[in-house]
Amino acid sequence: MSAQQFYGSQYRHCAEVVAYTFFADVHCVACTVETFPGIEDGKSEHVDVEGNPVHPVFFGDEFADEIEENYFCGTCTEKITI
Ligand SMILES: [Zn+2]
Secondary structure, rough: OOOOHHHHHHHHHHHHEEEEEEEEEOOHHHHHHHHHHHHHHHHOOOOOOOOOOOOEEEOOOOOHHHHHOOOOOOOOEEEEEO
């Protein structure tokens, strides 16, 4: 593996979205994409029914660690695994 490939994959890993927050809850990526089609491209703004923005949680965020310990998806109730 070249250095460029290595750093390229590192970057992708760090920028990986592991969950989203909306409806005052945490939701897994699969359910979020189902609820907000197209959100995974990260290019458009999405808001929930209350008008609050849908926030992505990225791998490596402090909140991501918390999610891994304590959170279940607000839509499908599966434990969110990171
Ligand atoms: Zn889910």
